[in-house]
Amino acid sequence: MELHDLWFVLIAVLWTGYFFLEGFDFGVGVLTKVLARNRPERRVLINTIGPVWDGNEVWLLSAAGATFAAFPDWYATLFSGFYLPLLLVLGCLIVRGVAFEYRAKRTEERWQRNWEHAIFWCSLLPAFLWGVAFGNMVRGVDIGPDKEYAGTLLDLLNPYALLGGLVTLTLFTFHGAVFTALKTVGEIRVRARRLATVLGCLGTVVVLGFLSWTQVERGDAASVPAMAVAVLGLVVAVVANVRGREGWSFALSGVAIVALTAMLFLALFPEVMPSRLDPDWSLTVRNASSSPYTLEIMTWCAGIAAPLVMLYQGWTYWVFRKRIGTQHIAESH
Known part of the structure; x- marks a missing residue:
């Protein structure tokens, strides 16, 4: 495996880890208005993700x-072409933090409600x-011969991409309900278990539809197992949730997220951003990558730093592993 192929895999792993972990805390954030009935219950939900x-x-x-x-070419085209959506995401992450x-x-009701x-x-x-x-990235966008995005904002709001947005929203909210x-x-x-059952059934339908569309448009034999694992993982996660096996349900909903993300990257490879104007203008792992020397230095740095970060984060989850309820919320909150 060449270094640019290796770094495509590593970036896929990083996005997978992000969607697995941030997915459930996005879901919990959504549930603060959907599941919680009063301020102490919203505080409980916030406290479940507060340390992580x-x-x-x-x-x-x-x-x-x-x-x-x-x-660098992938980064430049992605962040310039998707500038407004990604700027909105960045703004949301800042305000959320x-x-x-x-x-x-402050204890004023209006302050906390806002x-x-x-x-x-x-x-x-x-x-x-x-x-x-990610739906647009897999589907392909209007990239010209200069490797620059030539489309408009409305081009990004196509049916396939909007379905991809519904998939991640539903799946992350289900993941958050199980968590x-x-x-x-x-x-x-x-109530979280009841809601998770409904969200899991809905998520299975939209994920199956989205991945089937992906398989028809860009999939191959390698992406079929990932699709099967994603759908099967969701189905079994719902069954485990109904039976009260919350740990298994959370693990399996995570497996579904991992498999879905893996299928999207499998559908992309060896391209990183397909061009809908001309296939020869597509960005690939080869024509969009840095020099071999840069990738070699990055590989050594990642090999040292990544295990330390993962160990520390795993320790954080272990320390804050206990359940909480409204009885643990101080009266002032």
């Missing part, structure tokens, strides 16, 4: 940084827009 949400975003920073260093930190700084609105919308929009972005059931006690846990 910022660590989850490290995967996004790593994926973007690795793309910039390993495939501030909302987590500032919500409890930050709760921010958490909800700044979780829902990125969960949807990431699916739109909530795994991390809470009492009535909120029971």
Whole structure:
């Protein structure tokens, strides 16, 4: 395997890790308005992801940084062509982080309610827009001979990409509902399991439709197993949730997210951004990559730093592994 192929795989792994981890905390953010019935219950939901949400975003920073260093042309075309959607995602992530930190700084109801609105919308929009972005990346966009995006914003709002947005929003919210059931006690846990069943069934339908469309348009024999694992993982996750096996359900919903992301990257390879204007103008792992020397240095750095980061993040999840409920929320909140 050549280094540019290796870094395509590593970037796929980083995006997969990001969607697995940030997916459930986006889902929990959406559930603060869907599942929680009062302010203490919203506080419970926020507390389930409070210690880990910022660590989850490290995967996004790593994926973007690795793309910039390993495939500069891919990074430039992606971030210039998708400038407005990605700027909206970035703005949401900034406001969302501030909302987590500032919500409890004052006890006034209006103050906390406004930050709760921010958490909800700044979780829902990125969960949807990431699916739109990756849907366009797999489908292909208007790239000219100069490797620059030649389309418009409306070109990105095509049916396939919008379905991709619905897939990620539904799947992340299901993932978040299962995580909530795994991390809470009492009535909120029971309601989270009920909602997860509904979301899981809906998610299975939209994921099957989206991946079938992907397979027809860009798939090959290598992407079929990933599609099967994604759909089967969702079905079994719903069954495990109904039976009260929350740990298994969360693991299997994660497997579905991993398999779905893997299928999208398998459908892309060896291209990184297909051109719908002319296949010869598509960006590939070869014509969009950095020099072999740059990739070699990056490989050594990643081999040292990545295991340390993963060990630290795993330790964080272990420390904050216990369930919580409204009885753990201080009266002032």
